[in-house]
Each structure stands twice: as C-alpha cells, then as structure tokens.
Amino acid sequence: MLHIYCPHCAEYREEEEFHCAGQAHIARPLDPEACSDQEWGEYLFFRKNPRGLHHELWVHAAGCRKFFNMTRDTQTYEIKEVYKIGEQPSVVAE
Amino acid sequence: MSDLNVMTPEESAATKAAVMNQVPGPEIQGQSPLHHADLESLAQKGPKTGGVHLRELKLLGHLTLRCNAENAEQLAAVERVLGVALPLQPLTSAENGAYSIRWMSPDEWLILVPGMETFDIETKFRDEMPGHYSLVNSSGGSTVLELSGANVLEVLKKSTPVDLHPKAFPVGKVVSTLFAKSGAVIRRSGEQRYELVIRRSFADYIWLWLQDASREYGLVIEA
Amino acid sequence: MTQQNRLTSGGRIDRSKPLTFTYNGKQYQGFQGDTLASAMLANGINVVARSFKYSRPRGIVACGAEEPNAVLQLGATEATQVPNVRATQQELFDGLVSASTNGWPSVDTDVMGLMGKVGGNMMPPGFYYKTFMFPQSMWHTYESVIRKAAGLGRAPREGDPDRYDSINQHCDVMIVGAGPAGLAAALTAARGGARVIIADEQNEFGGSLLNGKETLDGKPAAEWVRAVVEELGTYEDVLMLPRSTVNGYHDHNFLTIHERCTDHLADIAPVNQVRQRMHRVRAKWVVLATGAHERPLVYANNDVPGCMVSGAVSAYINRYGVVPGNELVVMTTNDYGYQAALDWADAGRKVVAIVDTREAAVGDRTEAARKRGLNIISGSAVIEVQGSKRVTGVSVAAISASGSKVIGSVTKLKADTVASSGGWSPVIHLSCHTGSRPVWNEEIVGFLPGETVQKQLTAGGINGQYETAAALREGFDAGQKALVEVGLAAAEVVLPQAQMLKVAAPMSLFHVPHLKPTSQAPKQFVDYQTDVTAAGIEIACREGFEAIEHVKRYTAMGFGTDQGKLGNINGMAVAAKALNQSIPETGTTVFRPNYTPIAFGAIAGSHSGALFEPKRFTAMHKWHVEHGAEFEDVGQWKRPWYFPKAGETMQQTLNRECLAVRNSIGILDASTLGKIDIQGKDAREFLGRVYTNAWAKLAVGKCRYGLMCGEDGMVFDDGVTACLGENHFVMTTTTGGAAHVYEWLEIYHQTEWPELEVYFNTVTDHWSTATITGPNSRKLLAELTDYDVSNENFKYMDWKQITVAGVPARVFRISFTGELSFEINVQANYGMHVWEKLHEAGEKYGLTPYGTETMHILRAEKGFIIAGQDTDGSVHPYDLGMGWCVSNQKPFSYIGKRGMNRSDCTRENRKQMVGLKTKDPKQVIPEGSQAVLDPKAPVPMPLEGHVTSSYWSENLGHSIAMGFIKGGLDKMGETVYYPQADGTVIEAEICSPIFFDPKGERQNV
Known part of the structure; x- marks a missing residue:
C-alpha cells in the first residue's frame, strides 16, 4: 500500500484515501470537432503502460478532494515526486 | 431574505444565489442524524464510567465556504463576519467563541455555528463577500460527534489510518479522512478530546462502529 | 499419564501451575509456560500427523513458526474450531482441546497409510496434473477422495463467537523480532526518543536468548532480556507486541502484524476482549531482526x-x-x-x-x-x-x-x-514481500536479503550473524542508523558482554548421500508438509523443469502452509545438483505474505455482520421500518422497495401502490438522489459543457432535465437541475451515480477548465425529499402551505421556495411518474416532521407510500429511462430516442458531442430503445431476454437486442417492457421473439416505449 504525499494537505496519507484517475497530462483536445475519429479514439482510449517511470493523475478522494500528479516507478512502486495540476514533472524517463 | 416567489422577473434575474432560512419555528423540533439512537436516554441509563465518552453536538449550523485564499478582500470579509480569520495553513482550524472554522482544502472551509444563527451568518456573508465564492448550508447533512476519554486514541486508531500521535496531531489540527468504511472530518479539540464531523446517512453506521470499537474500554454516552 | 520427558527443574515453565489439555480425545498435563508442542513432547507423544501424500507418521521437528508437521486443529466446541495451528506456537492453556488433522481414521492407525505405501509409487511429482486433470469431468470424483486423504484441518460449521479488529499504527522504527538484535535495536531507538514498535511472534521477548544457557555480562541472558523489556516499558512511545507475528511487509514500509491477544488464555476470549488484532503499521524505518531457521538435513x-x-x-x-x-x-x-x-x-x-x-x-x-x-x-x-x-x-x-x-x-x-x-537459513521472508530478490552467500551457506528500495535495515541472524555478540552489535548499529535517518540524535547504549565463541567453518551439505542412488534409496524428505522428496525433485529436473519456480510448482515444494520454511533451500540445492549447476545459478523462489497462516476473522476484523458494509439511511428510515417496508440496496443506501400489507404478495403490493398513484396519490422517499450545489458566474456555462442539452436560457425558478455523457458519447447519468439563482444551481443525479458525477465535475473543473468560476458541493445528505405524486397531490400540498400552488401560479417544471407543514422548503414540480407531482425538499433534520405531516393530512386521500419497484413500473409506463438499468455505457442519447435532449447549437463542444459523432455512433442499424408489448398480455418478458427475429433459426441465432426493463402494469392491464432492438425505431409494429431458457418463446410487438398518457397531459394539470 502506497504512502502518498498530498501536495495540498502537505502531509503523507495512506493510499486508501486516494484514487488513481489514470495517466496524467492527457489534455482534452481544444477543438474536438476538428479531430478525426482516429485522433479522438487515441485521446479517449490509448494510454501508456510503461515499465518504470509513469506520470499519473490522482485525487485525494477522502481528504481535500484535489487532483494532483504523481511520478511513480511501476516496477518498484517508488513515488519519485508529486506535483500540482498545471505543473510539469521534474523527474522524467530517459 | 429574498423571496423568489414574489420577485419580478428582473429582480429574479439579479439574484445570484438563493439563500433561505431553512429552520422552522421553535415549535418544530429538528431530528439530528442520531435522533433514533436516543442518546439522551442512554446517557441517563448507561454506564457513567468508561474509557471513551461520546456526545453528539447536534443541530449545529454547518456552512461550507469555498473561496480564494489569496483574495485579501475575501479574507477580510470572512473576518468581518466571523470575527476570526480563515485558517490558511493546511489541516488547521480557528475558533471564535461558538464559531469554529476547519480547513478542508486549499479553497474550502467548514464553518460551524450555533444552529439558530446559521441564516443570519449566511445573510451576512452574502452581504459582505466580494468576488467568486460559494457558501452552502449543509446543516442537515451532517452532525458532530465529540469523543473523549482515556482510550479515545485507541478507538480513533481502530477507525482511521491517519497518524494521531500528539506530535503529529496537535490540538486544533483537522483532517478529512476515512473513518472505518465511511469518512469523517476529525479535529482535535482538546488534549483527549476530538470532534468528528460525519455525514447524516452514515451516522448510524458510525454509531454502531464506535460502540463496537470502544467495547473493551467502556463507552459513556453524554447528553 | 505422567510427563515422562519432563526434567525436574529448569526451563521457563511454572511447575506449580499444571494445565490439563486434550489431544485426540485423550487428556494430558503440561505446565504454564509450555507450548502445546512442548507439552506433547513432555508426554512422549510421537505421532502428531500423517503426511499429505504418503500418509507416513510424522512427529514434531522444530519449535517455532517453521514447524511443518505439528499443524493441529484446535477448539473445544464446534464454533471455536481453528485449523492450521502450529503446536509449536500455541501456548498451552487449561482445557485446550487439540486434534491431529492428517489421518483418517486416526494418526496412529491410518487406513490411508497402507494405501499410501502402494499409492506413493503411483504418485510421482506432477501426479495430480498428469492423472486427475483428465478427463476434467472426473475431477469432482477424484477431489473428494484426495481431500479426505489430505485433511488439512477444517473450518467451523458454526459462527465464530469471538471478536477481531484492526488498529492503525505509525512509528519511526518498526523492529521485527525481539531476539538479541531486535532488543538491542529497540533499546537504542527508544533511548534516542524514537517512536518504536517491536513485535515478536513468541509469548515473551528474548528470541534465541531464551533457548540456551548463554550468559550476558556473566549473568543468564534472560536477565538482560528482562531488564531491557522493563526499560522499554517505561517509554511512552514504545509499543511492545509479544504474540504478534509480522505477517506482511508491503510497499513504502507498510506492515501488518497479527496479534494473538487472547489465544493463550482460553478457547473463547474473555468478555469484551478481542481475540486477535491486526496492526496496520506505517513505519519510517524498518529493522528486520527475524533471525534464522535451522535447516534439517x-x-x-x-x-x-x-x-x-x-x-x-x-x-x-x-x-x-x-x-x-x-x-x-x-x-x-x-x-x-x-x-x-x-x-x-x-x-x-x-x-x-x-x-x-x-x-x-x-x-x-x-x-x-x-x-x-x-x-x-x-x-x-x-x-x-x-x-x-x-x-x-x-x-x-x-x-x-x-x-x-x-x-x-x-x-x-x-x-x-x-x-x-x-546450518541456518536467514528468515528473509519479509524482505521478499516487497519484491527484493535474495542473494546467495557462500560463507554462511544461505540466502541473505537482497537489495531493496524500502527504508529497511537488517540485523543479526537474518544477516547470517549467528553469534549473540554480533547480533547485539548489529542491532545497536541498526537502531543508531534509524535514529539518524529519522532526524534524531544517536543514543547512548552500552552493550552487554557476550561470550565470544570460536566457530569453525560449516560444510555446504544439504542432501546426505546414500548407498543407493536417490531414486532407489528410502525416501529422503525435503518438504515434509507437501511430501516432496529428493527423488521427486530429481524427477522434475529430469522431466525438463529447469527454472526453480517451475520445479516448485511441479513438485508442490513450498506450497504447504509452512511455505517450505525448512525445506526450500534443501530443495533448491537438490535441484541445483540434479541440474549440475550452483545454487545461485538455480536461484530461489521467494516468499509472499502471509508469513504464517492467519484466521479469516483477523483479516476481516470488525468489518463483519452489521459492520460489514455501511448502510446509509435517510431521515425517514425509521418510519419505513415501522411501516413494514421491504428494502432494496441501491449502492450503500437502504431504499424502501415496497410496502407490503399483511397477506399481500409482492405483486399485489405493487399493483395497489401503482393504482394509488394513478388514481389518487402516492408518496416516495426520494432523499437518496444525489444533489450537487453549483455556484459561480460560470455555473451555467459549466452545465452546458457536461450536459448534452442547452442551459443558457434556463430562468431562475425553473427546472430542466439533463443527460450526461462520457467523452465517448455514451449516456452515464441523468437528472433534473434547477436554477436557484442566476449563478446558483442544484443538480440531481441518480442515487448510485452521485459520487461518480461529483468527481466527474471536479476532474473537469480542476484539470481542464480551471478558469471557469464555479464551485461544486455535495448536498445529498442535507436535503430530505418527499415526492407526492398523483391527481390529489396538489390538494394535499395546498393543505400544508399558505402558498398558491395552483397550476397558474406553480407551473410544471417550476420550483418554489415555500413553507410546507411549517418547514421552509424548496418544492420542485417535476415528475418521474407522469402524474402531477411535487418533490418537497427540506433540511433533513425536518424531513421526518414533514413526512409525518404529509401522512396525517394525506390519509383522507389514501396517501400510499411506495418504494423503488413501483417507481420503476410507473416510470416505465411513461417510457422514462433509468440510467444504469436501461443504459449500459454503450448507448448514446439518439439510441435512446432522446435526441430532443441533445443540443447542437451550443458553441462549446460539450462532453459527448464528438463521441456521438464517431462513425460507429452514426451508422445504421444501431440498437435503439423501443417499447415491447407481449402478444399474450399476461406474459412478462424476463429482463435480459435476447430478441431474435426467427425463433426457429439454427443456433447460434442472430441476436437483435435485449430487454432492459419489464413489468406487469396493473394500470394498463398488460405487461410492459423496454428494450433495445437493432434499428428498432424503424420497426414499429414488427414482431420479435424472446426464446427462454425453458424452451418457450415469448412473442412481442415493437411499439413506442410510452405506454401511458403519450401526450403527457397528466403531469401538466
């Protein structure tokens, strides 16, 4: 069970309080109508499944209910960093 | 109070938010979420000593304020209404007499006030607060349980994964967290005293849970 | 019977406190301080089990968690039966009742033993895979015999009378094991002011120091142990947990500890005490001082x-x-x-x-x-x-x-x-739990903990340090390191002087040779519990299993409840020899939680019975109970399903409730619907982006129905939203969808459109909702309010802030039944008051409480969908015939718009929502039935759609159903067939799903 630092509550909490909402940084296309079916399908359904660093969107569901991003190693489960929505990760895969 | 029903269309269109006194006259007694548990009788008939004491602080006014912690005008307005500043540090609380404010989120605070003052304070907020904010009366949706006693920490530790050690959880600290399979806003209100804000629909579950968790220490109901 | 093997003095038992216990129906005596195993040995009990496969007699081998044979059934009564108890870990108490589990009819005279001697040769490794899997249909026959032969204990047939719970713990340093290394670490960390938890599976701390005659500072080691324990007891921030097995070590230093609080006292825990407790520990640093298990040869x-x-x-x-x-x-x-x-x-x-x-x-x-x-x-x-x-x-x-x-x-x-x-095998189980691979060490002839990403230290036997002096030193070092890591100053500890013994190098030998080759020698057991022999492992290797994980699975080595604590390393050595490679080349299997078996009760904790799952109640719940409601689970909510009167069948109740609504008036507790308060100048814009229809012009005082879709264009929730003020709305959601919709709004606001000025707050629990519906509902409402509730003043889809029964209320004139309806919302503290007043005043109209089932029938008569029942994530608004609820004029590309326009969503012949009328009006098509055009077509028949809602309508005098049919909207009047499992076929005509009041006149009166 992960121990997660909530960047809004500014302390570590148990994973039970959080939900993972999938891959981070999936921006909704600004003009959906301009997307082809394939582009829209990729936005909707296609996600990375890396072995190693992964950027994820989490929400402190039972706490402050704020979303934030997390960079996590999918092999070791180490959390490399958490950062707020709108910020970019400082730890990235090579 | 703005009565929507007698407003002209122009007045109605100018109404930004609906505020209403939701509390009837004193002839109608409200029923708190634990009304059915009849805590008054239990307090009279039940044990007088035990490691855990439970009291429902019922029918308080619960107001949820959402606003911008960086907006000085809003912060000043809150202080004018409540006589105390919003706690801006995460997981802290503030008090002014019968008013208490709990930090819930970077843009959210739970304000508890005496039940009969709720509408008055709502109205004052509507008069004072500038800019983008929301104020929601949630008094019917939750209640407050006060837990105290020598074994209160054990019972809380059985119920929530948050670290409650005095070093990590000083008096005045507030957390929103899981409580058994429900949730609670926990505030340490004294050395061995904690307040839980719990949701109405889960109140009976949490009541059952607390009875079970405190069984080995003895539960004293206070009214 | 005398304790023939008991010494007259010595040991940590209290000879003045004799205890009587029962083993296999016979009474014996032991002493306070005994384990069941030591008491059995004292009484000269040799055979404690029959082996799993060969049914050979087995005795006690070890004295701790690693014991493979003495795995007994405990319990004086049916309700207190516990399987899988290691006699070596069970403390003796007066009246303990135990029995062996392997052996039918008894361990001493075992019928299977005779068979086993024959059967053993017939049961080589992989026997089950090879023999019993074919033909598969025979497995159940084989299984019953095998299970009886195996007999690894049994579950009680009655409810467990004991209570279990769990508790959350946090600490700076979690020390696993209270032998010399663990105690030294704990003492150091405690003196340094750290928050410490130290757990040990035995009844008292001391570990190996209690098993020998060793001295520390020239005194018996047990005296040092006592002094340390005493000192630890004086620190407020030290939690000592004896009889507590750290059974799992999970990510980020999360550990679970299984504490047996009262197992040592009696068959049942004392009143109000829990029998076992799980500690869920989050530790900043972990010190594994788990020691080592001795390997048999x-x-x-x-x-x-x-x-x-x-x-x-x-x-x-x-x-x-x-x-x-x-x-x-x-x-x-x-x-x-x-x-x-x-x-x-x-x-x-x-x-x-x-x-x-x-x-x-x-x-x-x-x-x-x-x-x-x-x-x-x-x-x-x-x-x-x-x-x-x-x-x-x-x-x-x-x-x-x-x-x-x-x-x-x-x-x-x-x-x-x-x-x-x-030699010794370091107890590396916990270090494996977090994914660390053990590393072979030639010098100690054993596996050591491998690299880890956990904040983990190790000390003593787990590192191959078997001398007490070294274990103490490593424990001290680990304690100091932990102190520094958590930001505390190093502590002053003077370690006791241990004897320094010279130790000669061990020999690396696991499998002792025999005169005959292994395959012909008498059985040489590697894993006692699963009856795996050296010969069996050699066969597995000869048959081509080279990876140790495969050898393990093929032979079942390490699959017992002891997880091969004694046998695994020997097995790997035998496999390595057979494969002609080294042990590190062969590798090792790893261990998973739990370290030792755990009772289900301890895993469930308090979350059982009434506390298994929260039951959510509305403010009127007590009334529903008192009025005989049957309840339906909707999410965690308990909603009245129907209100039967004495002697009524469910269908009779539903008929009565439905007629009451259509002919006079009914009342529904609708409090469970999700309600979200939305405020801010961009609230309206936001609604337009998350709903498919238009919200720009909804006036204050008005309500509107909305459909919510995912980005894929598929409907996932619906509900009515009211405009309370220019910048203020209250949205309702389905009961089950409330939490999801709320998170949906938040995720879009926080991650996509943070510039929109809007706030969302859940107010589901704050409002109680009593819906009165039926031709007499206005009359009833008028009696309880001074407000003019005439159709002219209070129109359909209006909401009004009025006083009902003396309580300020928001009343919405919306309808889910098609009848004149008012949804009366009051602060939930007053919900019961208004509900009761409505009943008092409504009696003369025959006001009838109804539940979710009647609600479902009445809305189906009107063809109204229920999101989640009539939708399944694969239908868009046009499929539902609800194109009227989609706006293509909105400038913003709202959620669902692009999805709905994917080529697959606009193709011909999509399944569309229609009504279905059975040819025989009395027949009700079972929900879920699949439609075919030709019931005589060869199987598999082409499927045309399915039924989503189906009921008997007493109002209409015939059954009604809603369902999907491919291209259904163009097939009105055509016939479809629903073949049933019993071979019958139900014939139905495709029709409009609006069966009742198609013009919608009744709700507008």
Whole structure:
C-alpha cells in the first residue's frame, strides 16, 4: 500500500484515501470537432503502460478532494515526486 | 431574505444565489442524524464510567465556504463576519467563541455555528463577500460527534489510518479522512478530546462502529 | 499419564501451575509456560500427523513458526474450531482441546497409510496434473477422495463467537523480532526518543536468548532480556507486541502484524476482549531482526518421528525443561549442532554420537563436546534412519569430503532421536514481500536479503550473524542508523558482554548421500508438509523443469502452509545438483505474505455482520421500518422497495401502490438522489459543457432535465437541475451515480477548465425529499402551505421556495411518474416532521407510500429511462430516442458531442430503445431476454437486442417492457421473439416505449 504525499494537505496519507484517475497530462483536445475519429479514439482510449517511470493523475478522494500528479516507478512502486495540476514533472524517463 | 416567489422577473434575474432560512419555528423540533439512537436516554441509563465518552453536538449550523485564499478582500470579509480569520495553513482550524472554522482544502472551509444563527451568518456573508465564492448550508447533512476519554486514541486508531500521535496531531489540527468504511472530518479539540464531523446517512453506521470499537474500554454516552 | 520427558527443574515453565489439555480425545498435563508442542513432547507423544501424500507418521521437528508437521486443529466446541495451528506456537492453556488433522481414521492407525505405501509409487511429482486433470469431468470424483486423504484441518460449521479488529499504527522504527538484535535495536531507538514498535511472534521477548544457557555480562541472558523489556516499558512511545507475528511487509514500509491477544488464555476470549488484532503499521524505518531457521538435513527416512532439528532439541530442553527422547544422535555440518548434544548430556540423558559431516572441525563448541567425552564421528553422516512411529536406530557411514557419496562401511547405532543441523537459513521472508530478490552467500551457506528500495535495515541472524555478540552489535548499529535517518540524535547504549565463541567453518551439505542412488534409496524428505522428496525433485529436473519456480510448482515444494520454511533451500540445492549447476545459478523462489497462516476473522476484523458494509439511511428510515417496508440496496443506501400489507404478495403490493398513484396519490422517499450545489458566474456555462442539452436560457425558478455523457458519447447519468439563482444551481443525479458525477465535475473543473468560476458541493445528505405524486397531490400540498400552488401560479417544471407543514422548503414540480407531482425538499433534520405531516393530512386521500419497484413500473409506463438499468455505457442519447435532449447549437463542444459523432455512433442499424408489448398480455418478458427475429433459426441465432426493463402494469392491464432492438425505431409494429431458457418463446410487438398518457397531459394539470 502506497504512502502518498498530498501536495495540498502537505502531509503523507495512506493510499486508501486516494484514487488513481489514470495517466496524467492527457489534455482534452481544444477543438474536438476538428479531430478525426482516429485522433479522438487515441485521446479517449490509448494510454501508456510503461515499465518504470509513469506520470499519473490522482485525487485525494477522502481528504481535500484535489487532483494532483504523481511520478511513480511501476516496477518498484517508488513515488519519485508529486506535483500540482498545471505543473510539469521534474523527474522524467530517459 | 429574498423571496423568489414574489420577485419580478428582473429582480429574479439579479439574484445570484438563493439563500433561505431553512429552520422552522421553535415549535418544530429538528431530528439530528442520531435522533433514533436516543442518546439522551442512554446517557441517563448507561454506564457513567468508561474509557471513551461520546456526545453528539447536534443541530449545529454547518456552512461550507469555498473561496480564494489569496483574495485579501475575501479574507477580510470572512473576518468581518466571523470575527476570526480563515485558517490558511493546511489541516488547521480557528475558533471564535461558538464559531469554529476547519480547513478542508486549499479553497474550502467548514464553518460551524450555533444552529439558530446559521441564516443570519449566511445573510451576512452574502452581504459582505466580494468576488467568486460559494457558501452552502449543509446543516442537515451532517452532525458532530465529540469523543473523549482515556482510550479515545485507541478507538480513533481502530477507525482511521491517519497518524494521531500528539506530535503529529496537535490540538486544533483537522483532517478529512476515512473513518472505518465511511469518512469523517476529525479535529482535535482538546488534549483527549476530538470532534468528528460525519455525514447524516452514515451516522448510524458510525454509531454502531464506535460502540463496537470502544467495547473493551467502556463507552459513556453524554447528553 | 505422567510427563515422562519432563526434567525436574529448569526451563521457563511454572511447575506449580499444571494445565490439563486434550489431544485426540485423550487428556494430558503440561505446565504454564509450555507450548502445546512442548507439552506433547513432555508426554512422549510421537505421532502428531500423517503426511499429505504418503500418509507416513510424522512427529514434531522444530519449535517455532517453521514447524511443518505439528499443524493441529484446535477448539473445544464446534464454533471455536481453528485449523492450521502450529503446536509449536500455541501456548498451552487449561482445557485446550487439540486434534491431529492428517489421518483418517486416526494418526496412529491410518487406513490411508497402507494405501499410501502402494499409492506413493503411483504418485510421482506432477501426479495430480498428469492423472486427475483428465478427463476434467472426473475431477469432482477424484477431489473428494484426495481431500479426505489430505485433511488439512477444517473450518467451523458454526459462527465464530469471538471478536477481531484492526488498529492503525505509525512509528519511526518498526523492529521485527525481539531476539538479541531486535532488543538491542529497540533499546537504542527508544533511548534516542524514537517512536518504536517491536513485535515478536513468541509469548515473551528474548528470541534465541531464551533457548540456551548463554550468559550476558556473566549473568543468564534472560536477565538482560528482562531488564531491557522493563526499560522499554517505561517509554511512552514504545509499543511492545509479544504474540504478534509480522505477517506482511508491503510497499513504502507498510506492515501488518497479527496479534494473538487472547489465544493463550482460553478457547473463547474473555468478555469484551478481542481475540486477535491486526496492526496496520506505517513505519519510517524498518529493522528486520527475524533471525534464522535451522535447516534439517535430507537423509533417508528423515521424517520418522524423533528426527528433529538440533536447535529445537536445545530449546525444548532449556526453555521448557523437556528432553524429547532418551538416546540422541546428532548429525551436523557445523558447530551449532554440537550444542544439542551438550544440552542433552546436561539433562542427564544419553548422547549416542555426534556425527559431523566435516573432517576435524575445531571450534569452541566442538572442543566442549570433546572435553565432555562425547562420541564424535567425523567425516560421516547418518545416511538412513530406522523406525516407523519413532526412530529406533540410525545407519552411519563415512562420506566423501564433498559430501557427494558414501565412502565407508555402515555402522548401525541404536537411538530414538536424531538431531540434524544443516546450518541456518536467514528468515528473509519479509524482505521478499516487497519484491527484493535474495542473494546467495557462500560463507554462511544461505540466502541473505537482497537489495531493496524500502527504508529497511537488517540485523543479526537474518544477516547470517549467528553469534549473540554480533547480533547485539548489529542491532545497536541498526537502531543508531534509524535514529539518524529519522532526524534524531544517536543514543547512548552500552552493550552487554557476550561470550565470544570460536566457530569453525560449516560444510555446504544439504542432501546426505546414500548407498543407493536417490531414486532407489528410502525416501529422503525435503518438504515434509507437501511430501516432496529428493527423488521427486530429481524427477522434475529430469522431466525438463529447469527454472526453480517451475520445479516448485511441479513438485508442490513450498506450497504447504509452512511455505517450505525448512525445506526450500534443501530443495533448491537438490535441484541445483540434479541440474549440475550452483545454487545461485538455480536461484530461489521467494516468499509472499502471509508469513504464517492467519484466521479469516483477523483479516476481516470488525468489518463483519452489521459492520460489514455501511448502510446509509435517510431521515425517514425509521418510519419505513415501522411501516413494514421491504428494502432494496441501491449502492450503500437502504431504499424502501415496497410496502407490503399483511397477506399481500409482492405483486399485489405493487399493483395497489401503482393504482394509488394513478388514481389518487402516492408518496416516495426520494432523499437518496444525489444533489450537487453549483455556484459561480460560470455555473451555467459549466452545465452546458457536461450536459448534452442547452442551459443558457434556463430562468431562475425553473427546472430542466439533463443527460450526461462520457467523452465517448455514451449516456452515464441523468437528472433534473434547477436554477436557484442566476449563478446558483442544484443538480440531481441518480442515487448510485452521485459520487461518480461529483468527481466527474471536479476532474473537469480542476484539470481542464480551471478558469471557469464555479464551485461544486455535495448536498445529498442535507436535503430530505418527499415526492407526492398523483391527481390529489396538489390538494394535499395546498393543505400544508399558505402558498398558491395552483397550476397558474406553480407551473410544471417550476420550483418554489415555500413553507410546507411549517418547514421552509424548496418544492420542485417535476415528475418521474407522469402524474402531477411535487418533490418537497427540506433540511433533513425536518424531513421526518414533514413526512409525518404529509401522512396525517394525506390519509383522507389514501396517501400510499411506495418504494423503488413501483417507481420503476410507473416510470416505465411513461417510457422514462433509468440510467444504469436501461443504459449500459454503450448507448448514446439518439439510441435512446432522446435526441430532443441533445443540443447542437451550443458553441462549446460539450462532453459527448464528438463521441456521438464517431462513425460507429452514426451508422445504421444501431440498437435503439423501443417499447415491447407481449402478444399474450399476461406474459412478462424476463429482463435480459435476447430478441431474435426467427425463433426457429439454427443456433447460434442472430441476436437483435435485449430487454432492459419489464413489468406487469396493473394500470394498463398488460405487461410492459423496454428494450433495445437493432434499428428498432424503424420497426414499429414488427414482431420479435424472446426464446427462454425453458424452451418457450415469448412473442412481442415493437411499439413506442410510452405506454401511458403519450401526450403527457397528466403531469401538466
């Protein structure tokens, strides 16, 4: 069970309080109508499944209910960093 | 109070938010979420000593304020209404007499006030607060349980994964967290005293849970 | 019966407190301080089990968690039955009732034993895979016989009378194991002011220090232990947990500890106390001081009762005052094995021989034995044991220096006990739980914990440090390191002086050679619990299983409840030899939680019975209960399903409730609908983006129905939203969808459109909602309010802020039944008051409470969908015939718009929502029935759609159904068929789903 630092509550909490909402940084296309079916399908359904660093969107569901991003190693489960929505990760895969 | 029903269309269109006194006259007694548990009788008939004491602080006014912690005008307005500043540090609380404010989120605070003052304070907020904010009366949706006693920490530790050690959880600290399979806003209100804000629909579950968790220490109901 | 093997003095037992216990129906006596195992050995009980596959008699081998054989069934009553209890870990209490589990009809005379002798040869490794899987249909027949033969205990048939719970803990340093290393670490960390938890699976702290005659600072080690425990007890921030097994070590230093609070007291826990407790620990740093398990050697007939590991022999003598036999032969590859012989001799019983597999090893322990004049046979091994229910003798022969073959002649010695020591295996189980791979170490001849990303330290036996002085030093170092890491200053601790013994190098030997090849020698057991032999592993290797994980699965090695604590390393060594490679090349299997078996009760904790799952109640719940409601679970909510009167069938109730609504008035508790308060100047814009229809012009005081879709264009929720003020709305959601919709709004606001000025707040629990519906609902409402509720003043889809029964209310004139309806919302503290007043005043109209089932029927008569029942994530608004609820004029590309326009969403022949009228009006099509056009078509028939909602309508006098049909909107009047499982076919006509009041006049009156 992960121990997660909530960047809004500014302390570590148990994973039970959080939900993972999938891959981070999936921006909704600004003009959906301009997307082809394939582009829209990729936005909707296609996600990375890396072995190693992964950027994820989490929400402190039972706490402050704020979303934030997390960079996590999918092999070791180490959390490399958490950062707020709108910020970019400082730890990235090579 | 703005009565929507007698407003002209122009007045109605100018109404930004609906505020209403939701509390009837004193002839109608409200029923708190634990009304059915009849805590008054239990307090009279039940044990007088035990490691855990439970009291429902019922029918308080619960107001949820959402606003911008960086907006000085809003912060000043809150202080004018409540006589105390919003706690801006995460997981802290503030008090002014019968008013208490709990930090819930970077843009959210739970304000508890005496039940009969709720509408008055709502109205004052509507008069004072500038800019983008929301104020929601949630008094019917939750209640407050006060837990105290020598074994209160054990019972809380059985119920929530948050670290409650005095070093990590000083008096005045507030957390929103899981409580058994429900949730609670926990505030340490004294050395061995904690307040839980719990949701109405889960109140009976949490009541059952607390009875079970405190069984080995003895539960004293206070009214 | 006397305790024939009990010494008259010594040990940590209290001879003044005799305890009576029962084993297999017979009464015995032990003492306070005994484990069940030590008491059994004291009484000379040899056979404690029959083996899994071969049904061979088995005795106690070890004295701790690693015990593979003495796995017993406990319980004085049916309700208190507990399987899988290791007698070596169960403390004795007065009245304890135990029984062996393997053995039918009994362990002493086992019918299967006779069969086993034949069957053993018929059951090579992989036997189950090879034999019982084909034909698969026969498995159930085979299984019943195999299960009976295996018989690894049984679950109670009655409810457990005991209580269990769990507790969350946090600490700076979690120390696992309270032997010398763990205690030194705890003392150091505690003195440094850290928050410390130290747990040990035994009843008292001390670990190996309690099993021997060692001294610290010249005094018995137990005195140092007592002083440390006393000091630890004085620190507020130190939690000491004896009888507590750390059974799992998870990510980010999360550990679970299984504490047996009252298992040592009685069959049932004392009143108000919990029997077992799970501690869920989050630790900043973890110190693993779990020690090591002694490995037995693998030799012929090494499973005959009387064959034990040498350290256990010492422990039984020193800790429990029990000598488990009379004539001892020790076989050892290292110095530690000598200790058993020394202790045995001290106890006054006969040491027949110490058989050392090494040539001329010289250490302090070997010299002590020599000085005692004990018979030491070097360069030799016990190659075979004689006996059946007890060892009667051993065959000893000289072996080669590498231990690969017998080189000398065989000498037979008379003995009843064989203590073997193949060295030690560090207890690395917990370090494996977090994904760390163990590393082989030649020097200690064992696996050590591998690299880890956890904040983990190790100390003592787990590092291969088996001398007390070294263990103390490592524990101290780990404590200091942890202090520094958590930001505290180093502590002052003076370690006690331990004896420094010279230790000769151990020999790397696991599998003792025999005169015959392994395949022909008597069975040489590797894993006692799963009956895996050295020959079995060799076969597996010959059959092509090279990866150790495959060998494990093929032979079942390590699959017992002991997880192969004794046998795994030996098995790997045998496999390595068979594959002609080294142990590190062969690799190791790893261990998973739980370290030892755990009762389900401890895993469930308090979350059982009434506390299994929260039950959510509305403010009127008590009324519903008092008025005989049957309840339906909707999410965690308990909603009234229907309100039967005495003697009514469910259908009769539903008919009565439905008629009451259409003809007069009914009342529904609609409080469970999700309600979200939305405020801010961009609230309206936001609604337009998350709903498919238009919201720009909804006036204050008005309500509107909305459909919510995902980005894929598929409907996932719906509900009515009211405009409370220009910048203020309240949205309703389905009961089950409330939490999801709320998170949906938040995720879009926080991650996509943070610039929109809007706030969302859940107010579901704040409002109580009483819906009155039916032609008489206005009359009833008028009686309870001063407000003019006429159709002119209070129109359909209006909401009004009025007073109802003296309580301020928001009343929405919206309808889910198609009748004139008012949804009366009041602050929930007053919900019951208004509900009761409505009933008082409504009596004269026959006001009828109804539940969710009648609600479903009434809305189906109107063709209204229920999101989640009539939708399944694959239908868009046009599929539902709800194109009227989609706006294409909105400038913003709202959620669902692009999805709905994907080519697959706009193609012909999509399944569309239609009504279905059965040819026989009395027939109700079962929900879920699949539609076909030709019921005589060959199977598999082409499927045309399915029924989503189907009911008997008493109002209409015929059944009604809604469902999907491919291209259904163009097939009005056509016939479809619904073949049923019983072979019958229901014929139905496709029609409009609006069965009742198609013009919608009744709700507008």
